[in-house]
Amino acid sequence: MENKTLIILGMHRSGTSLITNWLHNCGLEVGERLLGPGIGNVEGHFEDVEFFRMHEEILKDNNLADSGLTDGAIEHITCYQKEKIKTIISIKNQLFQEWGWKDPRTCLFLDFYKEVLPDANYLVILRDFQSVIISLLKRKFAEFDVWYDTKKGYLSKMNWHIVKRKHEFEKFCRQNAEFFLKVWIFYNERILDCIKTLSPEKYIVLNYNMLKVKDGEVINYLNDHWHFSLHYSEFSNVFKPGLFSQPFDVAHYIHDRTLIDKAIELEHKLERYIRN
Secondary structure, three states: OOOOEEEEOOOOOHHHOHHHHHHHOOOOOOOOOEEEOEEEEOOOOEEEEEHHHHHHHHHOOOOOOOOOOOOOOOOOOOOHHHHHHHHHHHHHHHHHHHEEEEOOHHHHHHOOOOOHOOEEEHHHHHHOOOHHHHHHHHHHHHHHHHHHHHHHHHHHHHHHHHHHHHHHHHHHHHHHHHHHHHHHHHHHHHHHHHHHHOOOOHHHHHHHHOOOOHHHHHHHHHOOOOOOOOOOOOOOOOHHHHHOOOOOHHHHHOHHHHHHHHHHHHHHHHHHEEEO
């Protein structure tokens, strides 16, 4: 019997951790060792540590940020690194009949994974660029909150939260929002290029909002069409609205308006692949 592999794709802060958590509850093997909670992911990242570490290593070798927050392409993967990933996949296939993984950085390695896992199925998570940028801005800025709350004295902490924080957040948004938009575009262009090459039977495109009402349909599709053997667990068991960022207008912080037009067009192109 052939192994069944699910690759969970999505830009950072698109809800991939949330959906992988849900699939894990439904019985999907998503990694023996998972990346734990962190700033912005208090429930856990649900990233397979083995894939996560390999992606970090390759990004560093390409002089790119190992966080994966980059709009630069991977120029090379060494033969040694390719064989290490192939070994990880081989061991997974020996241990598990059906399995998958999530790491947003996977979007940067899609040509390689299509080559080594030609029969894999893809669950693509789409989230609008405004929400992603807001979430990235707030998560990264929260690192300053942690620093003041844990490393500084009481007066410095109070001065930060009462006097300085609002001004510094505005400054942070002006400095970073446009770059995060470029990253969103880069990742979603890679996703679009990938699904264009796949048979429609090999992928599903959705967003986490769809799962509030269609969680059962998604599990049925994975079982009936892709022959997984998952059991149904309500998406509402993992969905916690309070963990999501409150919206604001990020366009105010984008200097190059053509990037917004490009992002809107890309969103529309990807939305056409969503199945109702």
